[in-house]
Amino acid sequence: MPRFLKEHRKGLALAGLMSLQALILSFQVPMGQDASFLERTAFAVFSPVQSGVRSVFRGIGRIWSRYVHLRGVEDRNRESLDEILRLRLENSVLREGLGRLENREEAAAFLGSLEKAFILAEVVGIDAVNPHKSIVINRGASHGLQNQMPVVDSQGRLVGRIVPPLGPKEATVQLITDNLSSVGVEGVEHPVPGMLNGDPGSGTCRLAYVPASDVSLVEGETLVTNGFDGIFPEGLPAGTIISVRTDGSLFKKIAVRPVFNVRRPAVVAVLTGSKGEGG
Amino acid sequence: MKDGLYGGAALVAAYLLFCLLRPLSGTLDPVVDVFTAAVLLFGAFRGEIPGAVFGAVCGLLVDAFSLGVFGLAGLSLTAGGYLAGTISRKINIQAFFRSLLFFLILSAGTFAAWTGLVALIGRSPMPWAGGWILARPAVTAVAAALLYDFVRRLKTRHDR
The missing domain is CATH 2.40.10.350 (Rod shape-determining protein MreC, domain 2)
Incomplete structure (x- = not known):
């Protein structure tokens, strides 16, 4: 190894690392491009960990309620809550859609399409830098999610939309409180x-x-x-x-x-049927 | 090789702690900064090069889980990890209050660098959380100093 490299090994390593980061930054000019390969890879590798950690703690929390205290009641309660949420969202989508329909055939076709109108998802992560910018949900491309799909909370109130990086099992939701929204x-x-x-x-x-x-x-x-x-x-x-x-x-x-509230881990719905329809 | 193994373990531990604390921290989200504490600690224990590499990896991970410019946190944490490694070898930070001051200065510097980069390049408003974000360097320093002291005592006992 040349003497210069040997003497300045540490400084050169730092300069190399900083240059690498600057290079990554420069790749994002102009802004608004899709997530880079490195960003998508990091998201895809680490995002399942968030779901895993949440599942583990949720599982521990449920041991008491599920097997010791009120066996079975918690299950039925959860199913009922999910059903209420589903019906509420369905009602919201129905009311919005039916208002725009003019005849019986259109109404029948619209009702038939409702089966695929939304996908329920749990919030498993919050933006690492600013909690008002984005959240991570436990549904991804493999569940049929695509970029730009709208996301609402359990009351049908607007939360945001799906943006890159979109993983196979997890997705990023840009909140309406983000400055780029x-x-x-x-x-x-x-x-x-x-x-x-x-x-x-x-x-x-x-x-x-x-x-x-x-x-x-x-x-x-x-x-x-x-x-x-x-x-x-x-x-x-x-x-x-x-x-x-x-x-x-x-x-x-x-x-x-x-009007939405996703400060604590919650259930959201991705409106899969409405992508691109927009009015 | 040893640095790589320690780095991998530290990264997993920091990430698990981040996943755990993030939903629990409520409105004080921006005050809790697990990754800066992890990077400064790693730099102080393992030296400047491992500290810088660990800072770069942690920074890119933070950026991957945040909307905005990818690489901003990486720059400030790389510098933070490097400085933690360099300075900790030149001064004595064995006493608790010395290490607290050391981590406070470095976390404040890292925070200032990150804030400047976000304002210059990211063009995104800071999550002020009613001013609580200004407590971040102090919270990070206390957490890092306590952990540093704890690990140092464990190592001393183990060496005996």
Whole structure:
């Protein structure tokens, strides 16, 4: 080994590692590209661990309730809760869909398609850097999930959408509170359209592109998706306006509190049937 | 070879702890930083090169589980691991309060580097959590110093 390399071995190793990271960063220019091979590999290898850890602790927790205390009741309760969730989501999708149908044949075809309308999934991980940016769920490409599919919580409220990296058994969900998320929404009482962008610093959202001249949107108004973005179907509750102000610019500054709650591990539903329909 | 085995075991342990703590930490999510503590500890025990490599791997893992620019946490943790290894060989950090100060300075430096990179390259708002994120370096330092002291005592007892 040349003397120079020998003397500066440690410094060169550090420089090499830092250069490698800089190279990885440079591959992501321009932003918005798909996840890199390295990122997808790391996600695919380690994401099952999250499901495993959660399963182990859930299993330990269930030992008491399942085998010692109230045997069988917990199972039936869980089945009932799942059934309620399924029916609630089905009801939500039905109401939204039937409102748009004009004849009996269309209604029959729509009802037939409901079997594949959504997939239930559990939240097994939260974003490693900012909990308001993304979550990881225990369903992936092998279950039929694809990028851009909308995700709702157990009450049918908008949570986000599937984004890369998408693993075979796990998927990443970009929350609507992420700063790179944009959702087409409008008010329930006053259907003024706007774009809902996330603010992961505070865990809230901002409603953009509402003209300063508009006076109809006020605090407390509920916002629902309008389907204009081509990703989210219309009618999903997305947030509630918490403040409205103007600062002399063309558009209002509107802060919105999202209505979903995935702070603790929960069940979500991926709307597989609505991908690309968007309104 | 030995560094690789220790590194693999430490990575698995850190990742399991991360998976366990993440859903439990509630609104204080950004305060708990398992990977920075693991990288600084590994660097202090194994030296600068293993520390830097371990930092790079941990950083890329953190980035793989976060939306945003892949490689940001890797840069700051690589530097953190390297510095932990270098400085720990030049000063005495055997006493608890010395090690606490050592880990506090390094975790604050790593945090500052990561914050700067996120602001410059990531262009993503920080998860302030009502200002609690500023407690991250202190929480990381206390956790790392306690673990360092514990492992050092175990090693001493084992060597006897």
